[in-house]
Amino acid sequence: MNRFVLPLAVFAALVALLAVGLTLNPREVPSPLIDKPAPRFELPQLHQPAKTFSEKDMLGKVWILNVWASWCVSCREEHPVLIDLAASGVVPLFGLNYKDKREDGLAWLKTFGDPYQLSIHDFEGRVGIDYGVYGVPETYVIDKRGVIRYKRIGALTPEIVRSKVLPLVRELGRG
Amino acid sequence: MVRLLALVLLAMTAAWAPAKEATPAAQDPALEQRVMALSNELRCLVCQNQTIADSNAPLAEDLRNQVREKMRLGASDSEILDFMVARYGDFVLYRPPFKAATFLLWFGPLLLLAAGLLVLLRRLLRRQPAQDVAMTAAERKRVADLLAGDETERR
Numbered sequence: 001m002n003r004f005v006l007p008l009a010v011f012a013a014l015v016a017l018l019a020v021g022l023t024l025n026p027r028e029v030p031s032p033l034i035d036k037p038a039p040r041f042e043l044p045q046l047h048q049p050a051k052t053f054s055e056k057d058m059l060g061k062v063w064i065l066n067v068w069a070s071w072c073v074s075c076r077e078e079h080p081v082l083i084d085l086a087a088s089g090v091v092p093l094f095g096l097n098y099k100d101k102r103e104d105g106l107a108w109l110k111t112f113g114d115p116y117q118l119s120i121h122d123f124e125g126r127v128g129i130d131y132g133v134y135g136v137p138e139t140y141v142i143d144k145r146g147v148i149r150y151k152r153i154g155a156l157t158p159e160i161v162r163s164k165v166l167p168l169v170r171e172l173g174r175g
Numbered sequence: 176m177v178r179l180l181a182l183v184l185l186a187m188t189a190a191w192a193p194a195k196e197a198t199p200a201a202q203d204p205a206l207e208q209r210v211m212a213l214s215n216e217l218r219c220l221v222c223q224n225q226t227i228a229d230s231n232a233p234l235a236e237d238l239r240n241q242v243r244e245k246m247r248l249g250a251s252d253s254e255i256l257d258f259m260v261a262r263y264g265d266f267v268l269y270r271p272p273f274k275a276a277t278f279l280l281w282f283g284p285l286l287l288l289a290a291g292l293l294v295l296l297r298r299l300l301r302r303q304p305a306q307d308v309a310m311t312a313a314e315r316k317r318v319a320d321l322l323a324g325d326e327t328e329r330r
Contacts, residue, residue, distance in 0.1 A: 029220060032264040039262075099233065125237050132262040134220035134234055 031132055031151045038065075038142050039130035046097050046105055046119040053094070053120050059146050062172045063092045064165070066116070066156075067128065067138040069100045070108035075137045078155035079112050085161055086115035091141075091169045095119030098128045098136055141165060143172045210243045213252050217242075217259055218269045226269050 033039070042054040055065075066082060068075045086093050095116035097105040102121055109119070122128055131140065134153075141150040150168055152160060214228035219235040227235040227242075238259070245255050259267045271277045279286075310318075 026223065029264055029266045032261060125234075129237060129241060129262060132264075134263065 027135060028153055029134075031148075031153075033132055033140075033148050034151060036148060038140070038146050038148050039127070041120070041122075041127040041130065043096075043120040043122055043127060046095070046102065046109075046121045049102070049121070053118060055142070055146060058092075058094075058142065060144050061092065062144055062169055063094060063142055064169075065094050065096055065131075065140040065142060067096045067098050067131070067133050067136050068119075069098045069136050070104040071100065072098075072136040074155040076112070078137050078157075079115070081156045081158055081161060082115040083113055084158070085156075085165075090166060091173075092117050096127065096131075097121050098133060099123065099125040139165075141168055141172070144175070206243070206246055209246055209252075210239060213242055213246075213255060214239050216256065216269050218267050220263060220267065 038055045040055060042052050045051045045053050064085075068078075082093060085091070093116050095118070097119045099122065102123070105119065105121065109116075120127075125133075131138070137155055139150075139152040139156055140148050143149050149172060150164065152164075156165070211228050215226050217227045217238065219225045219227045219230035219232055219238075221232040221234050222230050225235075227238045229235075241258075242255055245258065250258075256268065265272060265274070265277075271280055273281060
């Protein structure tokens with residue numbers, strides 16, 4: 001009887017390890033950018049290509065940068081969540097139109113609605129690389145000092161907005 | 176006839192070969208070799224088990240271009256790796272670095288092997304030597320008969 005105890009314990013430990021592993025999402029790679037200054041950019045705006053927008057324009061404010069594209073399926077899924085978030089007026093939402101044709105991006109916003117104060121146009125995906133983007137949509141919460149405080153890879157859901165994004169935005173707004 | 180056919184076929188493949196190899200559009204083979212060598216060290220985050228050298232994902236292509244551009248500007252391999260790690264984290268390195276956090280990753284298999292050897296060793300040491308069993312007189316006689324080649328024991 002006794003000699004079964006150890007193998008059984010080892011087996012149970014292995015099962016526990018694998019069970020925990022199953023609940024983790026391998027696509028979610030922790031970003032090294034958390035608590036680092038938001039990478040610099042200066043990109044033309046989607047609607048007015050003659051004007052540019054830079055992360056510096058938002059110093060002193062808590063804001064959200066959302067990476068989207070008209071070719072991205074999950075963005076469509078995420079879109080109503082962003083519309084609701086924008087309508088709440090709690091935090092300004094900016095879009096980074098990633099590797100998209102300008103007319104496609106504009107048409108997409110026209111069809112589904114535009115939750116963003118403005119979107120910038122990153123046709124070559126350079127700024128995307130600086131922000132470590134690899135799975136659109138991605139969302140960054142940036143604080144008043146221009147530091148990235150939160151990153152979400154993949155679509156935002158109402159639960160995540162309620163439990164993570166909004167509490168963080170409120171806390172950062174106070175500080 | 177066969178020889179002629181073979182010649183024709185050979186001539187045809189020779190004509191195709193350069194057409195196929197013309198695809199990599201690099202003017203500088205040495206640079207391209209460096210780009211590919213470093214790309215083999217970088218993980219594609221879209222298709223996680225491929226390197227950016229293997230992957231055809233658009234992001235992998237962008238990252239290869241980024242590597243190429245930085246090399247043209249004279250960046251060293253380690254500078255480029257640092258650039259990638261700053262954006263995508265250690266995960267972007269196809270060979271994980273030695274760190275406190277990756278200790279189990281590197282030495283886990285070795286620890287398991289050591290544990291296995293330890294268990295084996297303990298078992299071997301604990302094993303009782305085989306006991307001698309005394310033979311009966313009848314058995315002794317039979318052995319003696321067999322060794323002597325007694326006819327009755329033959330089949």
